[in-house]
Amino acid sequence: MDLEQRLRERADVLTPSERRIGETILANSQLVAFGTVADVAEAARVGTATVVRFAVKLGFDGYSQLQASVQRDVSGQLRPAVERIRDQRSGDETLATRHADVEAANVRSTLDAIRVGDDRAVVDRLSDERFPVLVLSGVASRGVAMQFVGDLEQLRPGVRLLDGNQVDIVRTLALVGAEATLVVLDLRRYERWLIDAMELARARGAWAVAVTDNVLSPLASMAEHAFVVSAASAGPFDSHVGTLALLNLFVVEVAARRRDGAVTRLDAIEAAWVAADALTDDGK
Amino acid sequence: MDLEQRLRERADVLTPSERRIGETILANSQLVAFGTVADVAEAARVGTATVVRFAVKLGFDGYSQLQASVQRDVSGQLRPAVERIRDQRSGDETLATRHADVEAANVRSTLDAIRVGDDRAVVDRLSDERFPVLVLSGVASRGVAMQFVGDLEQLRPGVRLLDGNQVDIVRTLALVGAEATLVVLDLRRYERWLIDAMELARARGAWAVAVTDNVLSPLASMAEHAFVVSAASAGPFDSHVGTLALLNLFVVEVAARRRDGAVTRLDAIEAAWVAADALTDDGK
């Protein structure tokens, strides 16, 4: 990836037009591999001269040399996959490649383990604004729980991550009680307070879905629906990549279900960002 | 493989020279994908006219059309896995299966995109207790950032997620300054405060690694090392599954590096859990 490296090094001296060229060809490298200066210029909506200047600025002699460089990168990519894999794990499998395999497998087996229709019921509940959503999580998965809450919150009101001190949690559970939808998240070596809290909520009639490591988990037995995640890791901690992939599925399906309802919310959020001028595309 | 098919169909009407052209371009399809008539002619040791006649004989209008055909074949192979999956929406493919494909591809391409040795330097820094680690994240990835901080914190002291109000952030950055290691996390539509904070830290000599969506991102240009994540999604929000997989790789590698140093910490944490009787295996 010679081009990417050069782009990175000189990203700060690029003009707006040149930056657009860079983004265009990063998003579509075939354009420069097969195309002419005019093709790239049109796609990036700049003049042909600017494209050539861009190539020179990156340290090439001209467009032709830039194109040759991209073609070299590309030829490597279209070598048969088997060959590439072979010389990647030359001899000993590294920690990095094992990690990649493990995480990819986590995603696959977590999502494959979903029993058809099982997610359907959950999405129905999560899409219904009448039921406030409470998320309970063990410390180990608190980050992905937050991630889930943050996304779901943008699609519907009444989503909350329950944490803080136990008094607060008990009070909240007592208040929302019967109509609450619980999403409970914890893996083996379950946290006692979490089980207690879930028990309390169940006793008050709340509807619960468990995301856990095992069908025999105490969480699973207390929940209406249970999802089993794969949390294998090449390191000392459980990986929550699979968990996040599962939670994202819920988000994606809720978004599809609530399409119109969500748009209003998303527009409001977007408008607020714009009003505050808090976001930027290029840092300038 | 349109070309192969045409070649097989008309193999019997090819002249010796034409046959040699066919063998040449089958053995090296990049030649015709990227090269000129003259290139192919030279490689097959024939004249340029023969190459053109060859293309016509296969049913193309001329060399240009033959080339276009090969390029189409080739571009299918080299488009990023995520993209290919995206428009593979073949009829009745469900949202759930597409989501599974997309998330698995996110993990794979995020981890495949790591330039060898690039992670090495980062892990060196993250493993060194002398450098406090500060994590900065946009709201959209705050959950995975927390997840990362929580895991890394168990392996070494001095890890902090920087959030809260801007005054607090500026003060913290000013205090730790030169010896800090920054991990900055944000995707397109970058948050302005984050860029500002990173600029401030860089000015004070901090060492930074960026995790972002693009080599041209303002974060990448300010960082010592930049990692590009795939965040494709079947829904409206970016997926941070790939991001989490990348951060987990850092955690796994830091754990391997610090093996002995980390054990003491993990034992202490474990002891505290046991003392508080906060964990259970079965809920009883």
Place this chain on the structure above:
DNA sequence: GCTAGAGTGAAACAACCGTTTCATCGCGTG
């Protein structure tokens, strides 16, 4: 408000490309 300078695209230009033409070669047939 004016100016210097950077940024940009239209147009001119020379080089190269794909295509076509045409003379030559090789070879079987009358």
Place this chain on the structure above:
DNA sequence: CACGCGATGAAACGGTTGTTTCACTCTAGC
């Protein structure tokens, strides 16, 4: 041996390409 004919490459020919020039626009700084 002459002849016809398919095969072939050198060279000519438009067309297109990458490159360069140049005039215009926009903006920062005085």
